[in-house]
Every structure is written in C-alpha cells, then in structure tokens.
Amino acid sequence: MRNYDDDYTLDDLLSPAHQARLLELLGKLSGAPFLLSENNDGTSEPIEFSLDTLGWLQAELPTEQHQAAVRLYELVLFYAGKYRLAANLHHDTTEASYLELQQKHAAVQASEEKYRQLAQRLTQQVEEQVRVIKKAQQELYESARLRAVGQLAAGIAHEINTPIGFISSNLRVANDYLDELEASLPHNHEAVMLFEDFHALLDESSSGTKRIARIVSDLKTFSNIDQADFAACNINALITTACRLVQAEHHQVLPINLDLGELPEIPGYPAKLSQSLYNVLDNATKSLDTEGHIRVVSRVKDNILEVLIEDEGCGMSEDVLARVFEPFFTTRDVGAGSGLGLSVARDIVVAHRGEIRIKSRLGEGTCVALRIPVN
Template identity: 50%
Template sequence: MRSFEDDPTLQELLSADQLQRLNRALSGLCKEPVTLSEHKAGDSVPVEFNLERVGWLSGGGSRDEQLAAAELVSFLMMFVAKYRLAANLHHDTTEASYAELQRQNEALKASETRFRELSGKLQQTVDEQVDVIRQTQQELFESARLRSVGQLAAGVAHEINNPIGFISSNLRVARDYVEDLKEIAPDTPANRDLLQDFQELLTESIDGTSRIASIVADLKTFSSIDQADYSLCNVNDLLQSAVHLVQTEYSHSLQIIERLNELPQVSGHPSRLSQTFFNLLDNAAQALRDEAADDASGRILVQSQVQGDTVRIVIQDNGCGIPEASRARIFDAFFTTRPVGSGTGLGLTVARDTVRAHNGNVTIDSHPRTGTRVTLTLPVKGS
C-alpha cells in the first residue's frame, strides 16, 4: 500500500470506479456536469493536494461552481489521504507486530529446545547421582555388615575361648590320668581295650578343641575386630584365614594349593581385605562345583609375591570359567551368573572397590571350561 511519502497521482488517490462516482456526485451539485481528470481541458481549474496539483476539474455552470467543486475535491482528498495514512500505519504496525511475534515464536522454540536438552542432561545427571548414592548405600551396607560380623566374631571369640581353654586343659589332664590308670588297673584284655579307646577318644576331643580354637582365631583375623580401620597387616595371614574359612564352608573338600612368599606388611583395612579374599575364593570354589561336582581334579591356587613396589596376589581355579557374554558385566553390582538365591552379585563389585580404596588394582582373565585367574596388586607400605 502506498505510504504517500512522495506526491501521489489522482489514480493513486482514487480508483476508476471512485472517480466516476465522484464525478456523478459533483455533477449533481452543479448546474452543469463536472469532470475530474488528470488532463487539462478548456477552462478547467486545477485540483490540489498538499499544495501539489493532482488533476483538473472542468464543466459546471460557472467559474464559481468550478472553484467550489475543486475546493470540495481537495478537501475530500485530504480525508482520503488521512484514511490511507491510517490504513498504512495500521498495516505497517500489524506487519511489525506479526514479525515480532514470529521472532518471539522462534525464540520460544529455540528456548524450548534448549530446555529439553537441559532437561535430558539433568535427568542423566540425576540418574548418575542416584547410581552413586545407591553404590554408596551398598558400600555403607557392606561396611555395616562387616562391622556386625566383626562384633559377632568378637563375641564368639570371647564366649568360646575361655571354655575351650579349660576343656582342652581338662582333656589333657584326663589323658594323663589314663596313663596313670594303665599302671594301677589290672592288666586284662578288657581293661587294655577300654583304656586304649578312652585315650583315643580324649585325643580326638583335644584335636577337636584345637580345631575350634583355630576357627575362632580365623574369625578374629577375618573381622580384625581388635584393629583400627587402617593398620599394617600381614597379607599372607589374611589369605590363610580366608582359605581356612572357605575350607570350613565346603567341609574341607577343596584342593587349595598355597604358594605364599614372604611379604612386607601392607597398610590397609584388614577386615575388608579378608572379605575380598574370601569372596574371590568362594567364587573359585563355586566355579569348581559348577564345572563338575565329582571331579577330583578341581583345584584352587593361592599365590603371593612381591613385584617391584607392589604386593601381587593371584587366586586361580580350573573351574567353569566366565562366558564371554558376561565378562563385560562381572563388576556390575547385583550381576550374577548363579541361579536365583545363590548369589547377591556383589562379591566382585566389593572386591574391586576395596582394592581401589587401597590404591590397588584387580584384573580378571577367564575362559569357559578353562578357569579363571584373578590378580590383585596392592602398594607396599613400610612396616
């Protein structure tokens, strides 16, 4: 639409139909017909708009009628121009508003996209934090469980050691009394058999009390209830205690080969290290059981040695091994290949986290039907 910043023409001010209607109206007001056009004809008078001539008016009954009609046309042209100006302003304003709305709409779309991306990132961050919290809770649970086991072991040690002590002492005294009875009792076949059986019973009972005392000592070492959270510990002692506990767990049916070399003391958390060794040995025992319950060739190798500035522990079995599809997830919490109810899926997770907490490392090399080799390294601390 024309903004009329430049001087308009008559055709721009009035359409052909509007010009015809104006000519008829003017002719009705005058005694003679009146014609408004862009071209001068005869005694026509000029018609001005904004001090500029836009057309010529001819006809009419007199000169006065011509001038009056021309003045009326100029007056009307002013209102036409004002209407056009208002229409143009409204049009420009509407277009500007529409353009601004479009710009705001695009900005809102871009903002929505950014917020969606931010929401996705926040959700990912929340999920990661939830995983961290869940893992931390699990670690706290494990820590609390270990402390409970330690307190239980301390109670067991306190309650059992004393009676085991005097039972063992009394049995030895009783065995000595049997020797005395041999000298004073009549030497008859019945007495000899009776005293011989009695002595063997006492010997077996003494061996049983020694075994109970050994188990209690292993539990005490396993829980390390009388040690600070971090202290200098003997890795070989912890390994042997874990081996004894696993042997007890499996009724001493496991073939465990120990190749423990002399090691320097390591600064660490004894109960957590013991738990780690026990978990790994238990996994190895399960692998042997899954491979063949009646296979006497199944064995577990436990080896320790110094390698540079680290202590290297190897626990290896020749059991069923880990399927290739499961190897990438073996350290995932709650992941287990055992039947439902046979494992929590936390053994390797706790072992890895414990070794990392001691600034060490754990690697696993496993092949189906060949076996699994777990290697742990712990930094050496001076004793």
C-alpha cells in the same frame, strides 16, 4: 530358611552322618553300642530339645551312664540349635539389607531418569550424583555384611571360648591322672591296650578343642574383632583364614592348593582385605563342578604384592567378563547371588591403591589377580 517358631526335628539339628558319628563316639567312650530310635522300647532314654522328645537312645548300660550319654547328646543338640538360630538371624539380616539396597537402587534409577529429562546443562551434575549414590550403596552393603559377620563371630567366641577352655584344661588333667593310674597298675596286655585306647580318645578330644578354637580365631580375624581399623596386614595370614572359612562351608572337602611366598606386611584394613579375598574365593568355589581345584599364589613382583586365585571352573564368556564389576550383575539364579561380590572386592583393593585383573575363558576356568603396591 526355617522360621524361628518352627519345631526342629533331629535331622534338622544334625545330619544323619553326624548322628551316626556321635553314636559311634558315645559307644567308644562308654564301651557299649548305642541305637537311636523313634519309639521307646521300655529301656530307652528320651532325647529332648526345647521340651520336645526328638528320639530315644538305647544302650545296655547302667542307668547313670545311660542318662549321662543322653545329657551329652542333648548338649550337642543344644549348641547345634544355637548355631541354626544364629544362621537364621544372619540370613535374615543380610536379606533385609539386600532388599533395602534394591529399593534404594530402584529409587536412584527413577531419580536418574527424572534428571535426564532436565536441560542439557544439568546432565553432568545428575550423572555425578548417581555415581556417588551407587558408591554409597556398595559401602552400605559391605558395612552391613561385615557388621553381621562381626556380631556372629563375637557371639560364637563368647559362647564357645569359655567351655572350650574348661574342656582343654580338664583333658590335660585327665591325661595326667591317666599317666598316674597307668604307672600304679600291673602292665598286662589288656591293660596296655586299654590305656592306649584311652590316651587316643583324650588326644582326639584335645585335637577337636584346638580345631574349634582355631575356627573361632579365624572368625575373629575375618570380622576384625580386637584389631585396629587401620593396621599392618599379613596378607598370607588373611589368605589362610579366608581359605579355612570357605572350606568350612564345604565341610573341609574343597580342594584349595596354597603356594604362599614371603610377603612384607602392608598397611591397610584387615577385615576389608579379608572380605575381598573371601569374595573372590567364594566366586571361585561356585564356578567349580563336582571336580576341579582352586590354586592360591602370593608373591611380590616389581614392588607389587600379588595374590592370584585360579580355579578350574566353568569360566566366563567375553560378554560376561566385560560386566563382572557392575553392581548387581550376576549370572546365577535369582536369590543365589547379589551381584556385589567382585564389585565390593574391587572397591576394597582400589581403596588400598591397587587393582584387580581377571583372565577367563569359557569352559577353561578363571584367574583373578589382586595387585597392591608394597609401598
């Protein structure tokens, strides 16, 4: 993770693939090809970010159009930079909370060892106290993570919703103007092709704004913004939101097959249930190799609402399976996992009077069943 004082390069803000895509879109909008270079050939316009020149944009266009394209490129970099900053802040907040939990856990273990040296009559009280502290640690970690996600979602919603509203409104007006312009001009072949391309560009832009609005809506649902703490929960909607968020982390290429049945709404905490579903899905994605699918099934069976999350990943041995719900137990490399995902997911489901069952075989994948009573 970069420090806040580091100077960003163009590749830090946008991947080469996204840079190429942005140049392609600018070319389609202006009708002239664009080229990004590190040096000024005398006809290029500088692309600046935080007062630094990151590159030079070349195009055979009038100066006004050329500069407008540069400003648009810089606007994209601006929001990419804001996203990077938000990601850094979220990472540091989560890491600080995890270090704090490690310190408290070490203190608990030291306290447990001290009390075990006391008389036999105090043993039962010490063990009970340790269990209470461990539960408080898990709740603290869960609360900190949800709070961080909620703050991030609120910031994104505030920054994005207003300009997206402007863009959507302007695109609709542009479509109307285009219809009027099309009706007033002669209909030769070149004009028809031009108007078709223009309509396609506007439709694609409108689709993009809707997708951004949907992502913001998913984040708000996930972090429980604008919802009561305890409410009627639409489990299928929470599953869909969690899947979209997981897929967004994998650039929409993660194969998740949904088989959602008709479910009644159940009373509960939407954000916490979303967190539980997300944790299980996140574990499933990390178990996959380059190939493999995830299947999510929801159904009601014997008055029990079931959510099955099956993956075709590496699976678990019997020894690992016996310890999956232990706090801070993880099979991943140091720093790659906190060991609290399934532990937090289980506690959330248990708080809703449910249970989690796991079936897994090494090399054959895993099936996690979240079961919550309908009534």
